[in-house]
Amino acid sequence: RIVFLPPYSPHLNPIEESFSSVKAHIRRNWQAAQDSEQPEIYLLEAASTVTSEKARGWIRHSGYI
Template identity: 45%
Template sequence: FEEFILSQVIPNMNPFPGKNSVLVMDNARIHHNAEWVSIIEELGGRVLFLPPYFPDFNPIELAFSTIKAWLNRNNDFTNACEDPTYSLLLACAQITPEMAHGYFNKSIYC
């Protein structure tokens, strides 16, 4: 993760308020790194941390909710399916590009 942040994220960041100028992370311990924050701020970027346990600001949590709802609605199929990976892939396929766009619009990423 650290290598990814240092080699892929930070080099592609821009000064605020430009595009790619804000890095939003959840409160996982691995995300709290004073060195990264310092480097990003020196470049003029900003780092924001989501409030603890606040899924409304995280698009992936909205997607997980859709996936879990599909699995629950199709419980008979899911239980009868011999390959749980197939059931999960079908559930994921229910998320359309429009839905994914909506998840980001509801979050603080836009």
């Protein structure tokens, strides 16, 4: 049985939570982003804030497990 998500339900979509986490990191550390000579490295650092524990929590919260 396939259960589809409602049309727009970011609270049920774990990837939206991870995007939110990365964007929050960038907002908190915006000066470092502007001072960075390699913005792609800074973006990787921001993405590394998405830990496996956070991902498990978001997936659990969405009801997938």
